[in-house]
Amino acid sequence: xxxxxxxxxxxxxxxxxxxxxxxxxxxxxxxxxxxxxxxxxxxxxxxxxxxxxxxxxxxxxxxxxxxxxxxxxxxxxxxxxxxxxxxxxxxxxxxxxxxxxxxxxxxxxxxxxxxxxxxxxxxxxxxxxxxxxxxxxxxxxxxxxxxxxxxxxxxxxxxxxxxxxxxxxxxxxxxxxxxxxxxxxxxxxxxxxxxxxxxxxxxxxxxxxxxxxxxxxxxxxxxxxxxxxxxxxxxxxxxxxxxxxxxxxxxxxxxxxxxxxxxxxxxxxxxxxxxxxxxxxxxxxxxxxxxxxxxxxxxxxxxxxxxxxxxxxxxxxxxxxxxxxxxxxxxxxxxxxxxxxxxxxxxxxxxxxxxxxxxxxxxxxxxxxxxxxxxxxxxxxxxxxxxxxxxxxxxxxxxxxx
Ligand code: PLP
Numbered sequence: 001x002x003x004x005x006x007x008x009x010x011x012x013x014x015x016x017x018x019x020x021x022x023x024x025x026x027x028x029x030x031x032x033x034x035x036x037x038x039x040x041x042x043x044x045x046x047x048x049x050x051x052x053x054x055x056x057x058x059x060x061x062x063x064x065x066x067x068x069x070x071x072x073x074x075x076x077x078x079x080x081x082x083x084x085x086x087x088x089x090x091x092x093x094x095x096x097x098x099x100x101x102x103x104x105x106x107x108x109x110x111x112x113x114x115x116x117x118x119x120x121x122x123x124x125x126x127x128x129x130x131x132x133x134x135x136x137x138x139x140x141x142x143x144x145x146x147x148x149x150x151x152x153x154x155x156x157x158x159x160x161x162x163x164x165x166x167x168x169x170x171x172x173x174x175x176x177x178x179x180x181x182x183x184x185x186x187x188x189x190x191x192x193x194x195x196x197x198x199x200x201x202x203x204x205x206x207x208x209x210x211x212x213x214x215x216x217x218x219x220x221x222x223x224x225x226x227x228x229x230x231x232x233x234x235x236x237x238x239x240x241x242x243x244x245x246x247x248x249x250x251x252x253x254x255x256x257x258x259x260x261x262x263x264x265x266x267x268x269x270x271x272x273x274x275x276x277x278x279x280x281x282x283x284x285x286x287x288x289x290x291x292x293x294x295x296x297x298x299x300x301x302x303x304x305x306x307x308x309x310x311x312x313x314x315x316x317x318x319x320x321x322x323x324x325x326x327x328x329x330x331x332x333x334x335x336x337x338x339x340x341x342x343x344x345x346x347x348x349x350x351x352x353x354x355x356x357x358x359x360x361x362x363x364x365x366x367x368x369x370x371x372x373x374x375x376x377x378x379x380x381x382x383x384x385x386x387x388x389x390x391x392x393x394x395x396x397x398x399x400x401x402x
Contacts, residue, residue: 022382025342027391029227029319029380030165030204035270036229042273043231046266054263055254064265071272075236078279079221080212087237087255088268092203092224093121094248095237096159098258099199099220100125102245103157110156110194115142115171116363118161122201123359126159134160138365139312140169148179153192162202162216163209166347166360166376167311168320170209173200177217197243203227203235206278207380208286208317213238223275225267229381230274234267281381289318289379292388296321296377299392304399310364310374321377324366325395328373328402336398342391345376 022034046067052058054065069083076083089095100122104112111130114122117140123131132155134147142160151158158180163170177198184196202211203224213221220243225234239245239258251260293316300307300323308324325333330346337344347358357371366374377391 022380023341023343024382024384024387025337025340025391026382027321027377027379027387028343028345029383030376030378031345032232033227033229033380034382035231036274036277038277039230039270039274043266043270046269050265054265055252068263068265068268071268074272075275078211078275079223079238080214081238082241084256085239085241087239087258088263088271089235089237089259090233090264090267091226091235092119092201092222094259095222095224095235096121096201096203097125098237098245098248099222099239100157100159101128101248102258103197103199103243104129105246106244107154107156107194110154111152112157112159113147113150113155114159115147115161117142117164117166117169117360118159119165119201119203122159122161130154136169136363139315140164140167140310140360140364141312141315142171142176144172144176144179147176148183151183151196153187154194156195157197157199159199159201162200162205162211163317164311164320164360165204166358167322167364168204168317168378169312170315170317171200172315173216173218181217195243204317206275208282208289208319211279213240219243225271225274228274228278230278231267231270234264234271234274236271285381286318289383292379292383292385293318293321295385296388296392299389300395303392303396308370310361310366319379319383321379322374323377324370324374325399326370326373328399330373330375332402333375333395333398336401337394340394340397342394345378346374347376 052061052064054068072083072086075086112126113132114126115134116136132150134150135143160171162173180196180198197219199220200218201222204227205211206223206228219240221238223236226232245258247258249260254260254263297309310322334344357368361371
């Protein structure tokens with residue numbers, strides 16, 4: 001029996017997502033999403049009475065194990081793979097580390113190619129090895145020619161973010177996968193046994209994009225529960241059958257030896273229900289948020305003609321509103337907006353706060369001054385048209401006060 005997603009209202013333009021209400025000025029869904037009510041309900045029994053360790057052998061533990069395997073089946077079904085290929089992790093940072101370190105530690109003379117706009121949970125582990133970086137254009141789109149040009153006969157892994165957590169640009173993952181297939185064939189012809197694996201970090205993708213692993217053409221895929229109305233510190237790494245990874249944690253051998261440690265069943269169940277629901281709501285939410293996204297950009301440009309929209313206009317997450325107000329101090333604007341009841345971000349909220357200018361915006365060729373005037377607003381299930389209209393009016397008000 002698979003976990004059920006329950007029901008949600010279809011007629012309103014907002015969705016019931018949790019028992020807590022989300023402040024109407026919340027525009028930081030890329031940093032954190034609240035827990036969905038169906039997710040809370042599915043998790044609750046495993047936070048209360050059903051505490052048994054799925055690895056034990058008595059009946060209640062065996063029941064826990066079967067819930068664990070049902071959750072794995074659910075996740076596998078959603079992304080179109082075999083259950084055995086799903087490794088549950090404590091979030092996307094861990095899944096990304098497992099993908100990179102798990103491959104690269106086996107190839108001391110190998111190298112990895114990443115894009116210039118990866119999340120730090122990709123770039124930081126990649127920097128422990130020989131790493132090459134593919135350029136992006138001024139919209140944050142990976143330059144496929146630059147990427148292919150970086151691959152040499154020792155390249156074992158390519159990792160490209162599926163959708164940017166900062167500017168929302170969506171990368172042509174399936175297209176890149178086809179190019180890599182050509183290189184694999186060429187390697188076979190010349191007798192080069194070095195594998196060429198392809199990983200994508202889909203931490204921001206589950207609510208809005210097709211995350212079917214075969215259609216994407218990837219060997220490994222990271223997903224993140226905390227960005228899709230599921231629990232934080234829940235996630236998966238999909239690892240294609242036959243791909244050998246070296247674990248980054250050693251111990252009891254859970255998760256096929258790739259993620260030792262007693263399974264966190266509540267998080268796992270929560271992740272699987274959240275993923276099912278995120279994908280079930282995907283097309284409704286994409287349509288709804290695209291309308292709000294266009295409304296925001298149109299109203300912003302008409303009220304603040306100098307405002308610049310960052311990221312790709314078409315290949316973009318529908319919930320991302322990333323802008324530059326040149327000559328402005330983004331932190332000051334965020335504090336002013338905070339006083340008016342809005343929560344926004346200067347960029348990636350997932351890294352500890354630092355004064356280093358965003359590497360993503362730098363790679364997109366924004367000047368330091370433009371970066372200092374850049375802001376990220378991200379919408380979600382509770383964002384309404386009135387919220388967006390109030391936000392634009394409030395941004396205009398902050399500029400009038402400056
Ligand atoms: N990858 C991307 C694209 C992200 O946006 C984030 C966090 O925001 C992560 C990885 C890391 O996720 P976590 O901090 O939940 O492990």
